[in-house]
Amino acid sequence: MLLMELLETYPEASLLKEKFPKFYDYAYFVKVLDWQEEYAVADKNPEVIDEIEFWQMLLxxxxxxxxxxxxxxSSLPRYASRTEGIAFMDTNEVSFRKKRPPFHVIVHELGHCYFKEPDPTWNSTYGGGEWLLWMVLRHDLKGFTEEHIKNYMQLLKLNFENPQRLYEILTEKSLEVAKKFGIEANSLKELCMYCGWMPPQGDKTLFNQSFLVNVLSSIEYRDFLPLWLEFLRSLTTSGFPSLT
Structure with missing residues (x-):
């Protein structure tokens, strides 16, 4: 079965198609494999999740x-995880534990295949490109495409390869946008404090990661929304400063 045959049965798919048509259509090229127990690579006390679902059903x-x-x-072990899906990026194949997985699980695995990115740069848990995709869908953000998400993930990769260069890019873009909004700040840390963020201590890698997560969080919760929305759009539009 092709992933599209499953994806198009979800009512939420229409919005995904509208906002990210290339991403959506890529499901035509992804095959769904039968689930194998060997795919459960991240399971940790998975029976706990089964039991929670059982009590939830009774409730x-x-x-x-x-x-x-x-x-x-409350009597169950506190930590548990269960692999709900897996993607094989090189072969454009996915597999799901359930015959009808949650919509967000389908989108997550499709994202691995489409963008060819691992969890550190794609997974929303780590502040990856998936977070930006869901923000666009949840808040009907305008002017963001698949290319913006790709560019954002390139910045995340740069943070591992050359954090000083990313810091310079973030500083240049953020102060440029802040000036448009009449905000006087001479450094990235000053801008953080103006917006009520406590700049993280430590190396540039940690600072950059924290800064980008704060930007996404501010947009998510509508805090200084015009400023950070303009910043993120500017940062991820083609033509931003060279990453090398």
């Missing part, structure tokens, strides 16, 4: 009270 069916549900769940 929603009215067979147990909320108090009983919370008591049962």
């Amino acid at each position: 929603e069916s009215g067979l147990i009270s909320k108090e009983e549900y919370e008591k049962k769940v």
Whole structure:
């Protein structure tokens, strides 16, 4: 089965198609494999998640009270993870634990195949390009395409390769945009403090990562939205300063 055959059955897919048509259409080139237990590479106490889902089902069916549900769940091990999907980027193949996985799991694995990026640069958990994609969908942000996400992930990779260069790019772009909004700041740290962020201590790699996460968080929660939206759009538009 092609991934498109599964993707197009979700009502949320229409918005994905509208905002990221190239990304969406790439599902025609991705094959869905049957799930194999060997794919469960990140499982940690997966039975805990199964049990939580069981008690959740009983709660929603009215067979147990909320108090009983919370008591049962609180007694379970605190850390658990279960691999819901896996992507093989080189062969454009994916596999899912469930026959009908959550929509976000499909998008996540499709993203690996389309962008050819691993978790550190794609996964939203790490502040990767996936976070930007979901922000565009959730908040109907205008002017962002697949290319903007690619450029953003290139910046994340630069942070591992040449953090000083990325720091210079972030400084140049942010102060340039801040000036448009009448904000006087002579350094990236001054701008952070103006926006209520405490600049992280440590090396440039940590600072850059924290700065970008704060930018995405500010857009997500509508904090200094015009400023950071303009900054992110400027930063990820083709023609931004050379990454080398």
